[in-house]
Amino acid sequence: MNREIAVVAFAQTEHRRTSEELSEVEMLMPVLHEVLARTGLKTADIGFTCSGSSDYLAGRAFSFTLALDGVGAWPPISESHVEMDGAWALYEAWTKLLTGDADTALVYSYGKSSPGPLRDVLTRQLDPYYVAPLWPDSVALAALQAQALIDAGDTDEPALAAVAARSRADATANSHAQLRGSVPRGEYVVRPLRTGDCPPIGDGAAAVVLAAGERARELCERPAWIRGIDHRIEAHGLGVRDLTDSPSTRLAAEKAGAFQRPVDTVELHAPFTSQEVVLRKALKLDDSVRVNPSGGALAANPVMAAGLIRIGEAAARIHRGESDRALAHATSGPCLQQNLVAVLEGDPR
Amino acid sequence: MSKEPVAVVGIGQTKHVAARRDVSIAGLVREAARRALDDAELGWADIDAVVIGKAPDFFEGVMMPELYLADALGAVGKPMLRVHTAGSVGGSTALVAANLVAARVHGTVLTLAFEKQSESNAMWGLSLPIPFQQPLLAGAGGFFAPHVRAYMRRSGAPDTIGSLVAYKDRRNALKNPYAHLHEHDITLEKVQASPMLWDPIRYSETCPSSDGACAMILTDRAGAARAPRPPAWMLGGAMRSEPTLFAGKDAVSPQAGKDCAADVYRQAGIADPRRDIDAVEMYVPFSWYEPMWLENLGFAAEGEGWKLTESGVTELDGDLPVNMSGGVLSTNPIGASGMIRFAEAALQVRGQAGEHQVDGARKALGHAYGGGSQFFSMWLVGAEPPDA
Numbered sequence: 001m002n003r004e005i006a007v008v009a010f011a012q013t014e015h016r017r018t019s020e021e022l023s024e025v026e027m028l029m030p031v032l033h034e035v036l037a038r039t040g041l042k043t044a045d046i047g048f049t050c051s052g053s054s055d056y057l058a059g060r061a062f063s064f065t066l067a068l069d070g071v072g073a074w075p076p077i078s079e080s081h082v083e084m085d086g087a088w089a090l091y092e093a094w095t096k097l098l099t100g101d102a103d104t105a106l107v108y109s110y111g112k113s114s115p116g117p118l119r120d121v122l123t124r125q126l127d128p129y130y131v132a133p134l135w136p137d138s139v140a141l142a143a144l145q146a147q148a149l150i151d152a153g154d155t156d157e158p159a160l161a162a163v164a165a166r167s168r169a170d171a172t173a174n175s176h177a178q179l180r181g182s183v184p185r186g187e188y189v190v191r192p193l194r195t196g197d198c199p200p201i202g203d204g205a206a207a208v209v210l211a212a213g214e215r216a217r218e219l220c221e222r223p224a225w226i227r228g229i230d231h232r233i234e235a236h237g238l239g240v241r242d243l244t245d246s247p248s249t250r251l252a253a254e255k256a257g258a259f260q261r262p263v264d265t266v267e268l269h270a271p272f273t274s275q276e277v278v279l280r281k282a283l284k285l286d287d288s289v290r291v292n293p294s295g296g297a298l299a300a301n302p303v304m305a306a307g308l309i310r311i312g313e314a315a316a317r318i319h320r321g322e323s324d325r326a327l328a329h330a331t332s333g334p335c336l337q338q339n340l341v342a343v344l345e346g347d348p349r
Numbered sequence: 350m351s352k353e354p355v356a357v358v359g360i361g362q363t364k365h366v367a368a369r370r371d372v373s374i375a376g377l378v379r380e381a382a383r384r385a386l387d388d389a390e391l392g393w394a395d396i397d398a399v400v401i402g403k404a405p406d407f408f409e410g411v412m413m414p415e416l417y418l419a420d421a422l423g424a425v426g427k428p429m430l431r432v433h434t435a436g437s438v439g440g441s442t443a444l445v446a447a448n449l450v451a452a453r454v455h456g457t458v459l460t461l462a463f464e465k466q467s468e469s470n471a472m473w474g475l476s477l478p479i480p481f482q483q484p485l486l487a488g489a490g491g492f493f494a495p496h497v498r499a500y501m502r503r504s505g506a507p508d509t510i511g512s513l514v515a516y517k518d519r520r521n522a523l524k525n526p527y528a529h530l531h532e533h534d535i536t537l538e539k540v541q542a543s544p545m546l547w548d549p550i551r552y553s554e555t556c557p558s559s560d561g562a563c564a565m566i567l568t569d570r571a572g573a574a575r576a577p578r579p580p581a582w583m584l585g586g587a588m589r590s591e592p593t594l595f596a597g598k599d600a601v602s603p604q605a606g607k608d609c610a611a612d613v614y615r616q617a618g619i620a621d622p623r624r625d626i627d628a629v630e631m632y633v634p635f636s637w638y639e640p641m642w643l644e645n646l647g648f649a650a651e652g653e654g655w656k657l658t659e660s661g662v663t664e665l666d667g668d669l670p671v672n673m674s675g676g677v678l679s680t681n682p683i684g685a686s687g688m689i690r691f692a693e694a695a696l697q698v699r700g701q702a703g704e705h706q707v708d709g710a711r712k713a714l715g716h717a718y719g720g721g722s723q724f725f726s727m728w729l730v731g732a733e734p735p736d737a
Contacts, residue, residue, distance in 0.1 A: 049590075055433075056412040061405035061475055062435050065720045069592050076605035078612075079590035079724075080441055083406065083413055083433040092430065092445055098452035099352050124412035129373060132411070233419045233429045251426065333416040338429070 005097045006216040006223030007344065008209050009038035010312035010319075015178040015204035015300035018114035024058060025070040028110050028205045032070055035106070035207040039219040043072045046209075047102025049079040050093040052086035052109035053304050056121055067110065078102065085109060086206060086308030087231075087269075087330030087340050093210055094229055103215045110205035111304035118201050118303065125333060127236060138334065139198055139272075143190035145243040145335045146274035150192060152244045155277045157192055161185050163273040164196040164298055171295025178202045178300040199271040204302025206309045224315035224326075224344040228256030231340035236333070243335055246282035252341040253283055258327050263343070265290045265317055265326040267310035271297040275336055279329060283341075293317065307331065311342055318346040352451040354734050356573035356580035357695040359389025359566030365529040365680040368467035369560040374409060375421035378463050381562035382422055385459065389566040390577045393423035396566075397455035402432040402442025402462040403684030404719075405475075409468040422461065434588070436632065436719025438462060439563065439687025440726030444586045446567050447728070457572050463562035464682035471558055471683060490555060490635065492721065494547035496600040497637040501549065503601060506640060506655035508549065512540040513658055514636035515554045515678055521665055522675025524704035529559045529680040554636035554678070561682035563689045570734070581695035584712070584735050585616030586728040593721040600722055606645040609725040614647070617712070617729040618736075622647045626729070628670045628697045628707045630690040631716040634677045639663065643671070646716065665705060673697065673705040687717025691728055698732045 011034035013019075019027050036042065049071060053064050064081050073079065078101075082088050086109025093105035113121075119137035126132040149155045164183065171177035178200045186195025209219070216223040232248035232255075235241055253259060266289050270276040276291070285291065292298075294313040297306050307330025314326040325345045332338040361384025363369070369377055378401075386392065399422050401415050411417065415431040422429075434441040439462040446460035464471075475489060500506070516537045522528035543553035573580045589609035591598070610622070619625045631642045640654035648669060649657050657663055663671035672678070674693040677686050694715035696702040702710075712731045718724060 054412065055405050055407060061407050062720060064433070065435060065593055065723065068590060068723075069595075073591050074595065076589040076591040076603075076608050078588055079434075080432065080445065080588055081434050083415075083431050088430060092432075092448075095445075095448045095452045095454055098454065099448055101448075121412070124406075124410065125416055127417045128409070128411045128414075231428050232426060233416075233424050235420050235425050236417045237420070248426070332413070337416055337419075 003098055003100065003212050004225055005094055005210055005212050006225045007311065007315035008211045008216050008220035008223050009035045010208045010316045011035035011038065012176050012206040012309055012312060013204045014176050015202045015302050017178065017202050019112060019203040024063065024110055024112055025066055027112065027203060028067055028108065029070040031205045031207045032108060035209055039209050041104065041209065046104050046106045047078065048093055048096045048105040049077055050081065050089040050105065050107050052082045052084050052089035053111065054083060056124055057111050057113060057303060059115060085304050085330050085332050087311055090208060090308060090311060091229060091231060091340065094226060097210060097212045103212045105210040106207065107210065107308065108205065108207035109305045109308050111302045112203045113201050113303050114203050139193060140190045141238065141334045142272040142274065143193045144238065146192050146272065148243045149274050149277055154244055154281065155274065160197050160273040163276050167292055167295050167298040170293055171299035174294050174299065176300060177295045180299065193272060197273040199297050199301035202300060202302055204300060204305050206305045206312055208308065208312050220319060222319055222321060222346050224318035224346060227343045227345050229342040230255035231338065233338040236337060238335060244278060246278050246336050246339060249279055249282040249329065249339040249341060252339055256341045256343045258283065258341055258343050261325065263289060263325045263327045265293065265314060265323040267294060267296065267314045267328045268292055269297055269307045269310045269330045271301050273298065278336060307340065314344050318344055321349065353453050353569045355447045355450045355583040356568055357565050357730065358568050358573060358576035358580045359385040359391065360692045360696060361385030361388055361564045362527045362689065363561045364527050365559045365561035365682055367557065367559065369465065374414060374465050375418055377465055377560065378418055378461055378562045379421045381564040382459060382461055385564035385566050391566060395457055396423060396459045398428040398449055398458050399424040400430045400432065400442055400446035400458060400460045402438040403464055404436065404438055407469065407474040408471050408683065409465050422459065434719060435724050436683060437687050437717040437724040437726040438719065439685050439689065440691050440715065440717035441588055443565060443688055443691045444588060444726055444728065447583055447586055450567050450569050457566065457568040459564060459566060461562060461564040462685040462688035464684040465560045466558045466682060467560050490547040490550055493635055494550050496722065497549060497635065500601045500637060500641050504652040504655055510640060510655045510658055511549065511554045511636040512537060514633065514639040515540045517664055518672050518676045518678040521673055521705055522679035525674045528675040529557050550635050556634040556677045556681035559680055559682040561680065561685050563685045563692050565692055578701065579699050579732065581698045581730040582734045584729045584731045585613040587612035588726045591723050593723055601641060602645045603722045605723060606718065606725045609727050610646045613727045613729050619729065623669065626712050626714050627710040628673060628713040630672055630674060630693040632677055632687060632690055632718050633672060634681065636678060639671060642716065670707050673702065673707060687726060690717055691715035695730050698730050
């Protein structure tokens with residue numbers, strides 16, 4: 001059974017440095033209301049719900065259980081949660097719809113990075129015996145990758161600055177973005193990465209609705225059909241990886257059918273300028289493709305939601321008729337360890 | 350075309366203990382995965398994807414540990430998913446993995462759940478102070494004890510029922526080489542004389558804190574045909590969730606549990622669970638949850654569950670054996686506990702449960718719950734494949 005499944009609606013918060021006194025539920029609820037309103041569905045109409053978040057951002061165990069209050073899970077709902085970016089929650093929901101057990105799915109994810117020092121928090125993702133005790137932070141690891149790229153002749157600092165400038169310029173048209181317009185390159189945070197090469201730290205949430213077959217056409221004028229979606233993980237030890245390449249992204253793209261025909265739009269989850277260089281190489285993208293028209297993760301990077309937002313942004317462009325075939329990418333782990341690729345298409349116009 | 354049938358062809362567990370100081374987290378999960386592969390007579394290259402689950406990351410102090418575990422589980426170059434649905438996670442993880450096969454996304458999937466509780470202190474990991482939120486009152490027992498008292502008052506069950514469950518499960522554990530607690534000198538009197546922790550829950554009526562992992566190999570019809578040992582077939586599976594606290598919530602017999610069971614029974618064609626199901630592995634972290642879940646899952650009428658326990662129906666040689674493995678009361682690596690229930694149900698219908706095998710078990714239920722009695726995951730497995 002090859003059921004056609006589409007993204008039929010997308011909503012996100014206005015991503016900000018801090019959502020201050022808003023709880024995660026309070027931050028999430030308007031997004032859930034908005035995405036349901038776009039389709040006219042109510043919670044009770046949804047066949048399956050799946051979310052992505054991290055206890056380590058919230059600083060408490062089982063943080064997602066309270067987010068469920070925002071969904072209004074009564075009467076009880078068929079529901080699951082991944083401790084991953086929401087892009088993987090979408091993947092789980094996609095498999096659920098493929099089985100035919102449900103015709104619609106609500107997918108959401110959220111992250112509040114503001115309560116803690118994010119660079120320190122993310123070190124807890126690393127090998128707990130050999131690496132985490134050294135507290136190498138996310139910027140330092142990305143800087144290792146950036147320097148490897150420069151040493152390999154794949155990029156240089158002016159080229160990285162151009163990625164940053166293009167992203168923030170594109171973000172001027174995105175009211176949800178946190179960093180927009182002209183942003184100074186700034187000082188080195190960890191050489192060779194400057195402030196401008198790094199993503200903003202912020203709070204945010206996103207949600208999408210998936211629907212299968214005819215249901216998708218009822219709910220959306222121009223559904224963004226998921227033609228393929230796949231994800232792959234690499235070794236954890238940075239020393240055993242070639243940081244200038246992303247074989248997991250390339251393999252996921254192959255499995256998702258990305259190379260069968262050219263795409264017109266790409267939304268890459270590249271929190272650091274240097275990571276866009278790696279992903280462009282892995283995905284064999286040339287300058288004819290529009291990359292990150294939303295501004296990408298360099299304009300807003302709410303951890304745990306930023307990957308789902310890439311899929312949402314790509315789908316929204318198809319909904320609006322601004323793209324016919326788009327690629328969306330999400331990443332997780334240090335230096336692009338785990339990657340997901342989705343290929344979305346609109347019906348011919 | 351309908352869903353692809355899903356078969357369990359490999360099962361592996363670690364010997365669950367209080368502290369596995371001899372292995373890292375990676376060593377622990379690899380041990381269970383290797384045993385599941387051996388049981389299925391498969392190698393790492395035969396696995397298309399890995400689905401891993403565990404309870405809160407604070408229990409080991411590693412954020413999203415699947416990233417670090419990718420190498421140990423042979424996942425490099427493959428898809429890897431990490432599920433977290435509170436205490437029900439072991440069951441949910443198996444169901445997410447099963448869906449990958451049912452949807453024909455993958456042919457053979459390794460699913461695994463673990464907890465290495467000795468890395469931290471789970472009780473306080475569950476009790477982080479959060480402003481303006483009701484505290485969990487020093488561990489799960491403080492949260493669940495009032496629900497047990499509500500059940501006792503509602504059903505009129507005698508005070509001794511809880512100790513009967515604990516005495517049974519701890520004796521069953523003696524027949525399971527992987528169980529954590531092996532109390533060879535256990536007596537009913539000792540259970541009843543153990544210290545009161547959270548009234549009415551006594552020390553011997555609570556689960557231990559364990560290090561352990563459980564793994565299963567799930568595969569499609571073609572994979573099952575190649576399997577060296579009889580597979581267990583998934584006949585139904587479902588998850589249901591409801592909010593933690595709300596006006597009108599029935600904390601004793603949550604609606605989400607009833608709905609989840611009804612969905613599984615519908616898929617599996619179970620008309621009368623008491624008659625049609627041969628054995629049950631249910632998530633009983635505190636002894637009284639056996640009679641409570643017997644009612645919630647439809648094995649007894651409301652208020653009558655304790656009578657099954659009292660009359661010996663749920664004993665290993667009873668009419669409806671419950672927790673033949675010794676259950677969560679004897680082994681509790683939290684994140685893995687749900688998957689152990691699912692795996693033990695599968696062992697029964699495969700006829701591979703050893704000394705705690707129920708003779709002629711053809712259909713068995715695996716059950717897990719989590720959060721504030723709000724997350725449920727269940728599957729029903731059988732010795733025969735589902736009707737085509």
